[in-house]
Structures are given as C-alpha cells and as structure tokens.
Amino acid sequence: MRRFLLALLLLAAPAWADSEMPDAEYANRQLEDPRAEAEAHALMQELRCLVCEGQSIADSNAEMAGDMRHLVRTRIAAGEDKAEVREWLVERYGEWVTYRPRTSNPLSWPLWIAPLALVAVGLWMVRGRFRMTRGEGE
Structure with a gap:
C-alpha cells in the first residue's frame, strides 16, 4: 500500500x-x-x-x-x-x-555550413558512383 x-x-x-x-x-x-x-x-x-x-x-x-x-x-x-x-x-x-540565428555569430556558422557541406559530399559520392557504373559498362 x-x-x-x-x-x-x-x-x-x-x-x-x-x-x-x-x-x-x-x-x-x-x-x-x-x-x-x-x-x-x-x-x-x-x-x-x-x-x-x-x-x-x-x-x-x-x-x-x-x-x-x-x-x-x-x-x-x-x-x-x-x-x-x-x-x-x-x-x-x-x-x-x-x-x-544570426549569421554574424561564429557559433552559428556550422548551422549554415553543414547543409552545404553535406550536399557537396553527397554530390561527390554520386559522381563517384556514376564513374564506377560507367567504367564497368565499357
């Protein structure tokens, strides 16, 4: 109880x-x-x-x-x-x-840069994948 x-x-x-x-x-x-x-x-x-x-x-x-x-x-x-x-x-x-958040604050820069960096890495990976696919077909 x-x-x-x-x-x-x-x-x-x-x-x-x-x-x-x-x-x-x-x-x-x-x-x-x-x-x-x-x-x-x-x-x-x-x-x-x-x-x-x-x-x-x-x-x-x-x-x-x-x-x-x-x-x-x-x-x-x-x-x-x-x-x-x-x-x-x-x-x-x-x-x-x-x-x-303000862009002038250095602490907020990763919030603005990270999405761009992730898109760049994704495009680089896709480019590599297309190269591998194109190279295998020849």
Missing part, C-alpha cells in the same frame, strides 16, 4: 509544478491594434519556447511561453520593432531562443 501511495505521489508531482499565479495580461490576449498584433504574432512564431523546446511561443501552453508572449506584445505596443525585441530576448536567453 505504501508503494502505491508513493507511486501516486510521484505521478502527481508535475501537477505541483504549475504556479497559482494568474497569467500575464497579454499572455493570451491580443493587442487592440491589429498591425501591432500581426507584428507581435509574426515574431512569436520565430521564438522558441524555452520549456517545450519544439514549439514556438505562439503555439506553446507553457507558463514561460505565456510570459514571453506578454513581453513581446508589451514591447511591440510600446513602439519597439521586431528586431529590437528579438535582440533583447537573445541577449536575455541566448541565441537558442530564436529559430533564426
């Missing part, structure tokens, strides 16, 4: 992780200005949820994503443009927060 209760408590632990605080004002509420909301939503699609990792903050239901949506909307409503808000979030949370 004790093991059953312990297992039940362990399974319920994630439920205790939710806070009892109310959502931020603009976490789930759109801005009144449609143009500002469109700009904010476009930026939210480009930002990664720090909790979910695989979702943008626009799609995530995590509290952290709601707080980030609130930050984006309040900064856009205050007159900042998308680039300024993105830069502020990158400075605060790191380059990983954005789905569009």
Whole structure:
C-alpha cells in the first residue's frame, strides 16, 4: 500500500509544478491594434519556447511561453520593432531562443555550413558512383 501511495505521489508531482499565479495580461490576449498584433504574432512564431523546446511561443501552453508572449506584445505596443525585441530576448536567453540565428555569430556558422557541406559530399559520392557504373559498362 505504501508503494502505491508513493507511486501516486510521484505521478502527481508535475501537477505541483504549475504556479497559482494568474497569467500575464497579454499572455493570451491580443493587442487592440491589429498591425501591432500581426507584428507581435509574426515574431512569436520565430521564438522558441524555452520549456517545450519544439514549439514556438505562439503555439506553446507553457507558463514561460505565456510570459514571453506578454513581453513581446508589451514591447511591440510600446513602439519597439521586431528586431529590437528579438535582440533583447537573445541577449536575455541566448541565441537558442530564436529559430533564426544570426549569421554574424561564429557559433552559428556550422548551422549554415553543414547543409552545404553535406550536399557537396553527397554530390561527390554520386559522381563517384556514376564513374564506377560507367567504367564497368565499357
């Protein structure tokens, strides 16, 4: 019986992780200005949820994503443009927060070079295969 209760408590632990605080004002509420909301939503699609990792903050239901949506909307409503808000979030949370890393950062160069290198290696391998096939037929 004790093991059953312990297992039940362990399974319920994630439920205790939710806070009892109310959502931020603009976490789930759109801005009144449609143009500002469109700009904010476009930026939210480009930002990664720090909790979910695989979702943008626009799609995530995590509290952290709601707080980030609130930050984006309040900064856009205050007159900042998308680039300024993105830069502020990158400075605060790191380059990983954005789905569009800067090309000026040397740490992101492998992300841009690796696909080109893989295509080049693939073409080289295909070229070698065609040479072997053509050489065998003669």
